[in-house]
Amino acid sequence: MSLDVRTIMLVFSALTLMFSGLLALVGRYTGNVKGVGHWALANLLMASGFAFSYSFSTTLPNQLLWPIVAASVLIVSGLCLQYAGIQRFKEKPINWKFVAIAVAAIFFSGIWFTGIHNNVTNRAIVNSIVFGIVFIACARELLIPAEAPLRIAYWLTGISFGALSVLVFARAAILWQSSTESYGLFQNIPINPLTFLGICLLQFSTMFGFVLMLAYRLVGELAKLASQDPLTGAFNRRRLEEEALRVQARSIRTGKPMAVMMIDVDHFKTVNDRFGHQVGDEVLKHVAKIIETTIRADDYFGRYGGEEFCILLPSTAKDEAYAMGERLRQIYADTSYLFDGQHIHSTISIGIADSADVGTEFKTLVQAADKALYEAKQAGRNLVMQHASVAMFA
Template sequence: MLAALDLTTLTVTLTLVTLSMTLLLALAAWHAGTEQGLRHWALGNCALMLGLLLNVNQQHLHHSLSVVLANGLMTLGLGVIWLGVRAFKGRSQPQWGPICAAAVIMLLLWFFRFQVDRLDIRYAVSSVTLGGLCLMCARELLIRAAQPLRTAYWFSGSIALLYGFCLVARPLAVLFGWQSDLPVLDSPLQNLTLLGAMLAQIGMASGFILMTHYRTAEALHRLSERDALTNTLNRRSLQEQAHVLLNLMAQRGQPVTLIMVDADHFKRINDEFGHQTGDAVLCHLVARIGQHLRSDDLLGRFGGEEFTLILPGLDTERAAQVAERIRQGLCSNPWESESKPVWLSVSLGVACSEHHGYDFNTLLSAADAALYRAKALGRNRVELAPAPGADLEDQMALRLLSQFRHNLDV
C-alpha cells in the first residue's frame, strides 16, 4: 500500500503541511513577546521545511542540493528546535552546536556521494543524526513537571521520541532489504518517512503551541493571586487560602497564629530615597521575613507596607518568638543601596486562635489592634493581641494615638 502512494501527492502535501506549520509558529512567535523558545521553533521549522523540500526533489535537483544541503538544513532545523526547547525551559543554549552538526553532516554526505558513492552509509549518517536530534528533544521534554504543562511536554516529547526511534531504525530497514529493488524515491521506506515527517511536524508544532498556551495561562493565574512587586499572596488570594487553612486547623484542633507586619516610617524612605528605592526595600523586607517561614506558612501583602503572616501549628508564645526574630533580623540587616544603607524597622501584632478562634476576620482585627498598640508604644516592637473583653477605651485611645503618630510620621 505504501509503495502505491503517489510521490507527487506526498510532496505537495508535505509542502503545504510544512508551510502551514512554519507560518503558524511564526505568527505565534510574533505575538509571544518575551516568551522564550517560539522564535527558535519558527526558525528551526523553516530550515526543516526547506531541507525536506530539497530532499524530496532529488530527481530534479543536483545531489549537492537535494542530498548534501538538504540534510544540512534538516539537521540545522532540528538543532534549532532543540535549542528552543532548552530556551523555553530557561536552560542554556549552545548556539554553535547545531551549526557545527550541520557542517559535519554536509561534509560526510558530500564525501560519501561524490568521493565514495555509498547510499547505505548516507542513509545511516542522515538517519542517525536526525533521529538523534529528535531523541535529544524528547529527552528535554519527557521530564517531571507540574500540570498542565506536563501534558504539553509529554505530548511533544512522545512524538519526538517515536519519530526519533523510527529514523534511527531506518538504516536497519535498508540493511535487511526492506528498501527493495525500487529506486530510493519510489520505495515504501521513503513514503513512510515522508508520512512520518508530516505527522511529526504537525504534532510537535501543535505541542509547542500548547506548551506556550499553558505557560501563559499559568503566568496569568500566578498574576491573579500574587502581588506584582513582592510576589507574595495578594489580599484576595490570602483570604481564600487563609479560610481553607483555618478550617483545616480547626478540624485538627491545632492552633493558628496571624501576625500583622507594618514597616515603620516607610513614608520617610519614599520621600528621602524615592519610590523605586521604597519598592526595593519592601522586597528586602519580604526576603528577610521569608527566611523565618516554613513551607506551609502563608505570607501576603495586605496593603501598602502592611503584610500578613499566617502560621499554622504555632501558639502565641512560639509565634511571638518568630515575630521577634523577624523584627531583629530586619533591624540588623539594612537594605544596601549604592549610596548608603537604608535602615528599616517593623512593628508586629500577634493574634492566636487560642484566644480569638478560627475566624479569619476576627484574628485579623485582633492582630490589627495589637499592631496599633505596637505603633502607639513607639514602633519597632512586637505586641500580642489583647484578650477578648479587654478595656475598649484603652484600645481606642491607643488606636487614636497610633493614628496621630502616623499622620505626623514621628
C-alpha cells in the same frame, strides 16, 4: 490509492511554513517565554529542506545530487533548533556543541556518500541515525517530572519525539538489511511513503505539543500576574485570601492551629516624605525580600495593603509564631542599605493572632492581628505583640 512521497513532502513543507509564520507572530507577544523564535526558525528550515527535496530528479546520477546534501543539512538544522528551543523554553543554556556535531555529521556524511564514495543507502542510514539521536535528545529534555498542567504538554511532545526516534531508527535498520546501493528517495517501495508519512504526522504532533507547552506557560504567567503584587513579588490580597481558605480547611480537618502575622513598616510616611516615593518602594521591596528568606516553605506571604504585609502560618501556634516574628523583626532591625547614595534604615512592628484564641476565620484572624499590631505601634514600635497580650491592655 498509493501514497506519493513528493506529495507528502509538499504538503508537509507548506503546513510547516505556515506554522513557522504563526510561531514568529506569536513570539512577538510572548513576553518572557523563551524558545518560540527557535521553533519558528526550526520550522522554516525544515520547510525549506523538504521543499528542496521536492525538486530532486531521480534521473540524475548520484554525484550530481548535491541538493540532497543541502536539504539534509537544512532539516537537521531545523531539528537541532527544536532541541535548542526546548532548552531555552526551560530556561537552560543551549548545548551548541551537540548541535554543531549533529549538523557536521550530516554535512560531511552527505559529502562523502554523494561525491566521494557514492552510496545513497548509506547516506540515508546515517541521516536516519543522526535524526534519531536528535529526537532522543529532545525527548530526554521533555520526559521529566513537571508541574501540572505543563507536565501533560511536556510528555505529549516528548513521547512524539520518542516515537520519531523509533521510526527513523527502524528506517535505518530496514535500509541496512536491504544491502543495496540502488535505493532512491522517490522509489515506489513501501518504506518511503510510510516512513515519511509517519515522520510528518509525528512532527505535527511535536509542533502542536510545543504550542500546548506555550499555552500552559502563558496561562501560568497570567495567573501569576493576577495573584502577585507587582512591586514586591509577594502574593496580593486576593491570592492570600484564597490560600487562607485552604489553610482553614486543613486546620479544621487536622485540628492543628493556624496563625496570622500582620507586619507594618514603622514611620513609612516619614520615609516617603524625606526620601521620596521611590525610596519608599525600595523599602517595601527590602522588607519583602527579608520576609521571603525568613519564613518557612509552607508559609504564605502577601502584601495586604500599603506598607502592611501579612503572613499566613499553617500548623502554627502563637508561641511559635511569636518566635518567628521576633526573629524577623530583629533581622530587619539589624540591616540597613544604601539606595542612590542614601543610607536607609527602618524597623517593623508585628501583630500576631492564632486560631486557638479567635478561631480559624481568616478575616477574624486578620482583625485580631491588626489589633495586636496597633498595640505594638502604641507601645513604641519595633515590637512583636500577640493578640493574647493585647487582651491584658483592655
